[in-house]
Amino acid sequence: MSKPGWTTVALAAALSSLATACVLTFTKCNPNFYDDVRTQKPAESASKSTSASKPFLAPSDDEQEELILEQLARSRVFFGDDGLEVIRKSSVVIVGAGGVGSWAATMLLRSGVGNVRLVDFDQVTLSSLNRHATASRAHVGIPKVESVKQYFSGVVPWANIEAVQDLWVPAKLSKSEQEYTEMAERLIYVNGDKPDWVLDCIDNIDAKVDLLHFCKSRDIKVISSMGAGCKSDFTQVRIADISQTAEDPLSKATRVKLRKLGVYEGIPVIFSTEKPGEAKLLPLEDSEFEKKNEENETTVGELSVLPQYRVRILPVLGSLPAIFGLSMATHVLTSIGDYASIPEYIVTQSRHKPKAYDQIQQTLVGQLARESKRRTGENGIRIAAPFDSADVGYLVEEVYKNKSVISGECSRLSLSRWRKEGPxxxxxxxxxxxxxxxxxxxxxxxxxxxxxxxxxxxEWVLNQVEHRLRQEKHYSMYR
Known part of the structure; x- marks a missing residue:
């Protein structure tokens, strides 16, 4: 007998997929179908052979597993049997189930991740439908985490999806250290164990930095989404170590805050190198700033969802948060599945160079010692360093971009008092x-x-210095 041609094989595969789809669709429409047919009596018929036929039974565990593997066939081919098995047993926590987090959850679940916890305090609104992966008008008013869970209960019914409507509260806003620890471990740990990955999809910088610091201090793998708002150029979306980001204000602010907590590198982040365009935060009317309560205090902060969260509306092109979320999911999947070509986001030139910072710090200490000698005429006066290593790194890296503010040279750098009369x-x-x-x-x-x-x-040097000092004043708000 001759072997079947490709046309025959393709037709057979198509019919098999169609049959699978029919079974899944019918059982979805009637979730009690298997129980009904198990207890149903055979219909009477003129034909004895028909009346004697056996009722259709529910699929066994092996048959259910076969259906799951058929649904995950493309992931199985991509990662192999061993890789897919690890992915199916993995646990992922997504903090933030909005425009970024919902899309990350979408492809993690569709690709086979077996345990996903969604953490978000917010509810679905009409305005969030332009970027949310699963929400519909019927979901408006319900928690975002419930929207994702409800949707995927019909897509991956075997997955364990935990919807937690809660808020990540930074340590500095918690009532006590014990309360903070209990909150953090309850939201992040899965049955007392570390998750395989945590996805930070929070849009509040204080909560974001606190979550990243918690994960780093507990040696929990975490990837963070930076700012997708006001961006439109998808070709400039990048993933890199937090120490290597560029042209992204949220990344810079996050990096500066993490430095103060002793975290310099080791966190992959997704960000955009696109320069700010025409889209800006929508302004509030002047009347909102003038409103006051009975204690004569301004009430503009009451317009925010929660304290410390933004009040004004950030313009968002819905496709960009989706790209951020899908990129995060891809990074996590290739990491868990041990995919051969997963990129290593290694710091090629670390911004954290304590020895170099110490040397630069000593140039300022030496200058202060010379000033003291000129005033007192005494040698060997011990001068305390006015800044720590983190401050020096912040000035050199973030404010002055590793180069002299006067000549632009990058070698033999030092710190110097600028104005004699200033502190x-x-x-x-x-x-x-x-x-x-x-x-x-x-x-x-x-x-x-x-x-x-x-x-x-x-004048151009003076303008350059003033520009850098204005930047430092702005950055200092995030330190």
């Missing part, structure tokens, strides 16, 4: 080369007839 703080210390520091001391910081910076430097 030593982050608003009066700049980055320059060692040679420039020496010249600056001779002209601006000398004791007799010192010159002003306006007399020494051209």
């Amino acid at each position: 030593i703080n982050l608003q009066n210390v700049v980055v320059m080369t060692k040679d420039e520091q020496k010249k600056h001391e001779e002209l601006v910081l000398r004791d007799e007839n010192p010159m002003t910076v306006e007399e020494v430097y051209p």
